[in-house]
Amino acid sequence: MNKRFMAAFICTIALILETAGTGLHAAVIYVPDNYKTIHDAVSNAQPYDTIIVHKGDYKDNIIVEKSITIKSSDGFDAAIVSALNPSNPVFRVSNVSGAAISGFTITDSGTSGIHLQNSHNTAISDNRIVKNESGILLYSSNNNTISNNIIKSNAQYGIYLESSNNNTLKGNAVDSNNDKGIFLSLSNHNNLANNSASLNTWNGIILWASDSNTLKENSILRNTYGLVISDSKENALIDNTIWSNIYIILPAILVYMGIIFFFVQKKIFSFIYSEK
Amino acid sequence: MFEINIIIVSLGLIFATVSLISGLQSVKKAGIMMASMHRLNGYIACLIYLIVAVLSLRKGGDLMMWPIIGWIAGLTVIAGKILSVRNQKTYKYGSRLGILLFIIWLVIIYTHVLK
Numbered sequence: 001m002n003k004r005f006m007a008a009f010i011c012t013i014a015l016i017l018e019t020a021g022t023g024l025h026a027a028v029i030y031v032p033d034n035y036k037t038i039h040d041a042v043s044n045a046q047p048y049d050t051i052i053v054h055k056g057d058y059k060d061n062i063i064v065e066k067s068i069t070i071k072s073s074d075g076f077d078a079a080i081v082s083a084l085n086p087s088n089p090v091f092r093v094s095n096v097s098g099a100a101i102s103g104f105t106i107t108d109s110g111t112s113g114i115h116l117q118n119s120h121n122t123a124i125s126d127n128r129i130v131k132n133e134s135g136i137l138l139y140s141s142n143n144n145t146i147s148n149n150i151i152k153s154n155a156q157y158g159i160y161l162e163s164s165n166n167n168t169l170k171g172n173a174v175d176s177n178n179d180k181g182i183f184l185s186l187s188n189h190n191n192l193a194n195n196s197a198s199l200n201t202w203n204g205i206i207l208w209a210s211d212s213n214t215l216k217e218n219s220i221l222r223n224t225y226g227l228v229i230s231d232s233k234e235n236a237l238i239d240n241t242i243w244s245n246i247y248i249i250l251p252a253i254l255v256y257m258g259i260i261f262f263f264v265q266k267k268i269f270s271f272i273y274s275e276k
Numbered sequence: 277m278f279e280i281n282i283i284i285v286s287l288g289l290i291f292a293t294v295s296l297i298s299g300l301q302s303v304k305k306a307g308i309m310m311a312s313m314h315r316l317n318g319y320i321a322c323l324i325y326l327i328v329a330v331l332s333l334r335k336g337g338d339l340m341m342w343p344i345i346g347w348i349a350g351l352t353v354i355a356g357k358i359l360s361v362r363n364q365k366t367y368k369y370g371s372r373l374g375i376l377l378f379i380i381w382l383v384i385i386y387t388h389v390l391k
Contacts, residue, residue: 250286250385250389251289251382251386254286254289254385257290257293258289258291258292258293258294258297259293259297261290261294262293262297262298265294265298265317266298266309266313269309269312269313270309273308273309273312
């Protein structure tokens, strides 16, 4: 009986601490119902609030400096956020722990789609980040999770990490960017799993001066250089699929197959027409 | 990664190659067999060209002017090739147009698979 009382007491204390820590009165703010722009909603939100963005095209540069969740109600096809000022990121997350951005199409920034600066435990998921200078940039940001994003057709990098450790990059499609797919610079202990880094103009994945990272089951196809590891040590490469580019090989193979097929077809036709 | 477009375009280049070789062979040595082979491969390559054009224009979403002009220009070369080999006066230009069609297929491979 005494043990049961103690267990109930501990559970109650834990619940009180939990609710106090995460904000029991976290509000849900709707855009454009409560605020016309995402920027206004973020400015007026309290920590641990959730901002839900309904279908629409938004022109905005959003600065996130508190632990809030911003997500779309209908997925990235419905909520398109393009940079109002192209010289700034669409989403800039600075000095925050525990923010989340989910379900947007993010485009038209001359710097980056999402920029994390000294931010931790942030989740970036299910976004489509296209036609920016870079997709997602992390500077001095640790323990973040970047998952299931489509990051393509950006002018420079898909995902760039600098001095950022213990981040998880999982299930992202980082394809067809005009320089590098995923670039880790001076970043350690990151986990890259089940990402696709294909058709990028230069490198698929590059580790530069980055140690003890784990690359597992990534698909790195048809980049100029698939995986580049430079000045880096103790990185674990597990079951990655790397296939070189086929810029010159494919047409040559197809023409060769054509020649072989010609002889096969000639043989078949010679049976039909009884010609030598 | 391996989209249906890549497979169809690859088949197109294979048939264009076979068509080119059989066409050059039929010019070198007149024979009904080589002419039949050339005709069959040529029409298959033409059919694949049309499929690739439709898939490509549909993939692009909004119909853009320049891609349409490009595909129609290629189709004009195909039509010109067929007409030239059927007319005795223009028969000698057939092989040149055939080589041009092969180059067009290489361009299609570059723009739709490699780029």
